[in-house]
Amino acid sequence: MDFFSDEYYMKMALAEAEEALMQNEVPIGAVIVLNDKIIGRGHNLTQNLHDVSAHAEMQAITAAANFLGAKYLNDCTLYVTLEPCIMCAGAIAWAQMGKVVWAATDPKKGFSLTNYPILHPKTIVKKGVLAAESESILKKFFAQKRRNL
Amino acid sequence: MDFFSDEYYMKMALAEAEEALMQNEVPIGAVIVLNDKIIGRGHNLTQNLHDVSAHAEMQAITAAANFLGAKYLNDCTLYVTLEPCIMCAGAIAWAQMGKVVWAATDPKKGFSLTNYPILHPKTIVKKGVLAAESESILKKFFAQKRRNL
Numbered sequence: 001m002d003f004f005s006d007e008y009y010m011k012m013a014l015a016e017a018e019e020a021l022m023q024n025e026v027p028i029g030a031v032i033v034l035n036d037k038i039i040g041r042g043h044n045l046t047q048n049l050h051d052v053s054a055h056a057e058m059q060a061i062t063a064a065a066n067f068l069g070a071k072y073l074n075d076c077t078l079y080v081t082l083e084p085c086i087m088c089a090g091a092i093a094w095a096q097m098g099k100v101v102w103a104a105t106d107p108k109k110g111f112s113l114t115n116y117p118i119l120h121p122k123t124i125v126k127k128g129v130l131a132a133e134s135e136s137i138l139k140k141f142f143a144q145k146r147r148n149l
Numbered sequence: 150m151d152f153f154s155d156e157y158y159m160k161m162a163l164a165e166a167e168e169a170l171m172q173n174e175v176p177i178g179a180v181i182v183l184n185d186k187i188i189g190r191g192h193n194l195t196q197n198l199h200d201v202s203a204h205a206e207m208q209a210i211t212a213a214a215n216f217l218g219a220k221y222l223n224d225c226t227l228y229v230t231l232e233p234c235i236m237c238a239g240a241i242a243w244a245q246m247g248k249v250v251w252a253a254t255d256p257k258k259g260f261s262l263t264n265y266p267i268l269h270p271k272t273i274v275k276k277g278v279l280a281a282e283s284e285s286i287l288k289k290f291f292a293q294k295r296r297n298l
Contacts, residue, residue, distance in 0.1 A: 050215065050218055051214050051215070052214070053211060065199050071200055086239035086265075086267055087237075090236025093235070095201045
């Protein structure tokens with residue numbers, strides 16, 4: 001795997017998803033990259049924070065914007081291990097994210113279900129990067145949940 | 150105006166919008182009510198916080214969930230001075246908000262533009278409560294902005 005490739009940064013997002021898994025959260029992770037540098041990270045924390053908005057992407061966006069002291073992320077790329085939901089897609093649109101790369105698709109809650117152009121028209125989208133790795137972590141989580149029922 | 154009416158709580162949301170106005174933010178405010186008590190407040194702070202996700206509704210949802218120590222807000226009502234955007238509608242859906250009341254419609258960024266059932270199917274929606282008051286604050290803000298160009 002090349003450094004600074006989409007696969008490389010998706011691995012970093014998958015490491016964030018592992019962090020969520022260790023905290024008994026649906027394992028989803030995200031990183032935001034600017035000029036080959038990670039400037040924002042996040043993993044799903046909705047259960048632990050009792051906050052529906054504590055998705056990986058939302059936290060990474062807030063972190064990156066804090067780092068830059070600016071709310072627009074036109075030159076940044078967001079890597080996230082699952083297709084963003086409608087809420088996160090809305091935030092990605094507001095941030096005018098330069099590029100979004102996701103791993104697994106989300107057939108139940110993914111924003112593309114709306115068939116509405118939610119993202120900013122200039123945002124580049126790439127799908128399916130390390131999708132199998134992301135699905136494997138998600139499956140591990142839900143299998144574990146079922147065992148504990 | 151009756152206490153504990155939708156108009157009463159929308160006035161409280163409008164007071165939050167005035168707070169935003171005083172901070173040179175697009176004046177939008179929100180409150181969340183449970184059993185006739187305000188348990189979350191927020192006003193738009195996207196400029197000051199450099200954070201696209203710092204919408205009034207997002208802050209009110211996080212505040213209410215923190216107050217309750219629970220992320221679902223099924224028995225709560227959200228009052229917001231402008232129709233929620235797609236991001237906020239997504240958050241309202243995740244929170245399974247019991248009822249949403251908004252004042253002015255947002256023909257440019259309102260979530261209803263998507264024609265997709267973003268909100269939870271059980272969420273009750275009421276529109277147009279004190280819409281003129283909300284539009285008046287928004288107009289005041291944009292007129293002021295134009296004068297300062």
